[in-house]
Amino acid sequence: MRSAELIEVWRGGQRESLHCGDAVVCDSKGLIEAWGRPGQIVFPRSSCKMIQALPLIESGAADAAGLSDRHLALACASHSGARIHVDAVGNWLAGLDMGEADLRCGCHMPRDADENRRLTCGNEQPSQIHNNCSGKHAGFLTLNRHLRGGAEYVDPDHPVQQAVKAAFEEVTGEISPGHGIDGCSAPNWSCSLAGLGRAMASFANPGDDRRGRAMRRLTEAMRAHPALVAGEGRACTILMRAMGGRVAAKTGAEAVFVAILPDPGLGVALKVTDGGMRAAEAAITALLVHLGALDGNDPAVGTFLTDPIRNWRGMAIGEMRTAPGFPA
Amino acid sequence: MRSAELIEVWRGGQRESLHCGDAVVCDSKGLIEAWGRPGQIVFPRSSCKMIQALPLIESGAADAAGLSDRHLALACASHSGARIHVDAVGNWLAGLDMGEADLRCGCHMPRDADENRRLTCGNEQPSQIHNNCSGKHAGFLTLNRHLRGGAEYVDPDHPVQQAVKAAFEEVTGEISPGHGIDGCSAPNWSCSLAGLGRAMASFANPGDDRRGRAMRRLTEAMRAHPALVAGEGRACTILMRAMGGRVAAKTGAEAVFVAILPDPGLGVALKVTDGGMRAAEAAITALLVHLGALDGNDPAVGTFLTDPIRNWRGMAIGEMRTAPGFPA
Numbered sequence: 001m002r003s004a005e006l007i008e009v010w011r012g013g014q015r016e017s018l019h020c021g022d023a024v025v026c027d028s029k030g031l032i033e034a035w036g037r038p039g040q041i042v043f044p045r046s047s048c049k050m051i052q053a054l055p056l057i058e059s060g061a062a063d064a065a066g067l068s069d070r071h072l073a074l075a076c077a078s079h080s081g082a083r084i085h086v087d088a089v090g091n092w093l094a095g096l097d098m099g100e101a102d103l104r105c106g107c108h109m110p111r112d113a114d115e116n117r118r119l120t121c122g123n124e125q126p127s128q129i130h131n132n133c134s135g136k137h138a139g140f141l142t143l144n145r146h147l148r149g150g151a152e153y154v155d156p157d158h159p160v161q162q163a164v165k166a167a168f169e170e171v172t173g174e175i176s177p178g179h180g181i182d183g184c185s186a187p188n189w190s191c192s193l194a195g196l197g198r199a200m201a202s203f204a205n206p207g208d209d210r211r212g213r214a215m216r217r218l219t220e221a222m223r224a225h226p227a228l229v230a231g232e233g234r235a236c237t238i239l240m241r242a243m244g245g246r247v248a249a250k251t252g253a254e255a256v257f258v259a260i261l262p263d264p265g266l267g268v269a270l271k272v273t274d275g276g277m278r279a280a281e282a283a284i285t286a287l288l289v290h291l292g293a294l295d296g297n298d299p300a301v302g303t304f305l306t307d308p309i310r311n312w313r314g315m316a317i318g319e320m321r322t323a324p325g326f327p328a
Numbered sequence: 329m330r331s332a333e334l335i336e337v338w339r340g341g342q343r344e345s346l347h348c349g350d351a352v353v354c355d356s357k358g359l360i361e362a363w364g365r366p367g368q369i370v371f372p373r374s375s376c377k378m379i380q381a382l383p384l385i386e387s388g389a390a391d392a393a394g395l396s397d398r399h400l401a402l403a404c405a406s407h408s409g410a411r412i413h414v415d416a417v418g419n420w421l422a423g424l425d426m427g428e429a430d431l432r433c434g435c436h437m438p439r440d441a442d443e444n445r446r447l448t449c450g451n452e453q454p455s456q457i458h459n460n461c462s463g464k465h466a467g468f469l470t471l472n473r474h475l476r477g478g479a480e481y482v483d484p485d486h487p488v489q490q491a492v493k494a495a496f497e498e499v500t501g502e503i504s505p506g507h508g509i510d511g512c513s514a515p516n517w518s519c520s521l522a523g524l525g526r527a528m529a530s531f532a533n534p535g536d537d538r539r540g541r542a543m544r545r546l547t548e549a550m551r552a553h554p555a556l557v558a559g560e561g562r563a564c565t566i567l568m569r570a571m572g573g574r575v576a577a578k579t580g581a582e583a584v585f586v587a588i589l590p591d592p593g594l595g596v597a598l599k600v601t602d603g604g605m606r607a608a609e610a611a612i613t614a615l616l617v618h619l620g621a622l623d624g625n626d627p628a629v630g631t632f633l634t635d636p637i638r639n640w641r642g643m644a645i646g647e648m649r650t651a652p653g654f655p656a
Contacts, residue, residue, distance in 0.1 A: 009582070009603065011371060011508035011509075011516075012371070012506055012507050012508025012509065012516075012518070013506060013508075014369060014371070014505065014506065014508065014518055016370075016371050016508070016582055016603075017582050017583075017601060017602055017603040018601050018602065019602050020348075020602075041342060042344075043339060043340070043342070043344050104641070105640065105641075106639060106640025106641035106642075107640060108640050117448055117449075120445055120448060120449065121445075121448065121449035131640060177342065178340055178341060178342065179340055180339035180340025180341075180342065180344070180645065180646065181339070181340065181639065181643060181645040182639070182645070183639045183640055183645075184639070184640065185639055185640070185641050185643060188339075188340075190340070190342055254337070254344055254345050255345075272602075273345060273346050273602075274345055274346065274347050274348075274600075274601075274602035274604050274607070275337065275344075275345040275604065276602050276603065276604055279602070311434060311509065311510070311511045311512070311513055312433065312434025312435060312436050312459060312511055312512065312513070313432070313433075313434035313513050314434075315509055315513060317508065317509040317510070317511075318508065
């Protein structure tokens with residue numbers, strides 16, 4: 001079985017580039033639509049942050065620390081390191097009597113243009129709180145406080161990560177073939193794309209048990225705070241806003257994208273084989289329109305899929321297109 | 329016929345991403361090695377700037393304007409917009425009694441970190457001279473002065489672009505299926521990847537006629553000035569330096585890469601289907617090692633192919649690999 005052609009890039013009436021990949025749509029019973037290889041093993045990367053946050057709630061740690069929906073949205077975020085993100089995570093850590101030095105995510109310059117400029121022009125280095133995963137790590141630290149684990153909470157054998165692994169395997173319904181180490185140093189467990197899609201369908205159809213309540217709470221936190229989950233100009237934020245809070249959407253490095261659609265009770269997962277984010281954003285946009293969650297005339301559809309590609313003088317010089325057969 | 333698997337990205341002992349594409353090696357008689365589809369139609373984008381510069385020399389315009397090898401290297405460049413590039417192009421235009429307003433390439437922020445920071449922190453906008461193609465456009469303006477053409481020298485029907493088209497079709501040995509408009513607003517003619525490879529082999533085996541002399545002059549200018557052709561930290565510059573000036577290498581947008589090897593008389597051309605530049609840089613590195621032009625132990629090979637991929641804390645978390653069968 002081969003990957004499917006998903007997104008094409010055209011110029012001057014000729015197809016210049018092509019992105020292949022795999023995509024699935026699942027309901028509570030399993031796979032209902034697939035393109036390419038639903039069995040393909042993928043690293044979900046940051047697209048599974050809502051899974052990684054399940055033990056934070058299920059353990060009672062989130063309630064013990066008095067976390068709000070804003071904290072939970074940040075735990076599921078790949079944020080831009082804007083002041084709204086950095087200040088919130090800083091306050092969260094302070095509330096735990098902890099600080100930047102307790103994080104294990106490493107530093108990188110923020111994607112947010114204003115904060116990036118502030119650091120660049122002020123000759124300041126970014127801190128670990130600027131790391132796009134700092135909210136997830138604040139969640140790990142909150143859970144770790146509750147579990148009384150050691151300081152190296154990103155070690156794959158640490159109780160925090162073992163709790164994450166257990167939740168991950170339960171919601172994907174698979175034994176993970178193994179883990180890689182993510183950009184933020186946390187272990188990232190692999191699964192089949194269908195397993196990731198089934199997990200998203202579980203979030204879309206939560207039960208009334210402890211897990212179901214945790215899933216509902218995380219999904220609602222993401223849907224209520226699209227700007228905390230990513231940031232201004234970012235695909236997750238723009239797409240969630242365009243869908244009026246009805247859908248949670250999350251990207252992951254190397255061109256993964258997932259979506260949780262509570263209303264029809266669907267979960268979506270896709271991975272572009274080559275890791276090209278432009279194609280992952282275009283493909284999830286096409287799938288959300290296909291599933292009726294996103295209005296095909298919404299400006300967000302233009303932003304990520306249908307608007308002309310313009311050059312440095314503003315000339316329309318090409319376009320992205322869904323490949324024949326994707327998504328319909 | 330299908331594209332070939334070229335470059336893999338691994339994490340945690342699992343293949344996370346894969347880049348497919350097409351690649352050819354040609355000598356003066358034609359194709360001698362190929363991966364994927366040598367007949368695939370591609371836009372060479374900036375990889376064909378040395379072809380676009382042929383009329384500048386062959387018309388006598390370069391000599392009439394007293395252009396040096398540094399000018400010719402800039403005419404073939406996708407430069408970083410560092411001061412060495414911006415000052416040189418600014419002086420070139422001034423020598424023509426022209427200025428930034430005569431350019432038609434549009435503005436974008438320079439890739440060079442120092443110049444980018446200077447503009448960002450000084451609240452300055454970039455000029456068209458910062459455009460990575462401004463040297464090519466200064467070459468177009470020089471040719472246009474000689475041809476006494478109109479100001480809109482990027483129109484596909486303008487004498488400058490018609491001269492470029494004629495040279496392009498002659499050196500590729502093909503009638504182009506058509507053109508697209510490039511990021512810099514110049515027309516970019518498409519050809520088969522084999523045609524692009526044959527063109528590079530012509531540059532590697534120049535005759536003693538007017539065309540051969542122009543080809544030799546352009547290739548020597550690129551080899552002598554690797555920092556003008558791209559910039560510090562950039563693949564073309566690093567790879568050309570690593571090969572001690574023996575090879576000219578040039579990238580193009582959407583993951584094209586070409587190389588001209590005068591010593592064994594070979595031309596190389598490749599395009600990664602998905603447009604991923606990391607894979608184009610890794611693939612050309614692998615091919616240059618394969619052809620004996622680049623020492624496999626050179627640090628440049630590490631930079632673009634064999635060094636571990638490190639995360640924000642410096643941990644080695646993955647690696648790039650050539651796919652089985654590529655290049656050997």
